[in-house]
Amino acid sequence: MGDDQYHYTGLVINRLSFTFGRRLDEPHSRIFNSTDINLVIPYLDKIDLVLVMSVEPGFGGQSFMEDSLDKIKILREYIDKNNLDCLIEVDGGIKTTNVEKAIDAGADLIVSGSDIFGKDIKNQIDKYYKIFEKKSLS
Incomplete structure (x- = not known):
């Protein structure tokens, strides 16, 4: 195989610590x-x-679907x-206005693209x- 595969995202948090790439040679699933x-x-x-x-x-900038929180809670x-x-x-659909809901539901990793790269990146x-x-202190 030879090539390492990485899952690059706009912003990822792993147990509330940041990383900017994840190897995909371990089994995973998408819901x-x-x-x-x-x-x-x-x-x-x-x-x-x-x-x-x-x-x-399919495309960036969509609104977060609130019913996904139920799936996260069940999985957690x-x-x-x-x-x-x-x-x-x-x-x-992750934005600064809803990311806490995903964390509170039980998410370990958060991906945000449009909310970061569609605005002032450093500020976001x-x-x-x-x-x-x-969240890490609570």
Whole structure:
């Protein structure tokens, strides 16, 4: 194989600490908004990451779908209850105005693109840092 694959994102937080790339050579799964969460749960002990899409994939700048929070909560409860080593990543519609909801629901990794790169990048990253710092202290 030879090539390392990375999942590059606008901004990722891992247990509220930042990183800017993630290797994809470990098994992972993606849940679209229309995916029945019960189809994924039996495999959580076999994967290291589950990606919850909080928009319909295809283009940036979409609004966050609030019902994805229920999926994150169900995943977090199951992962914690069964002491699994599986991270929950959320991608789509993440903004400084809703990122706390995703964290509170149980997300480990947060992806934000348009909210950072569509504005003053440094200012937006500073806003996210302040939110993540606050959440890590609570």
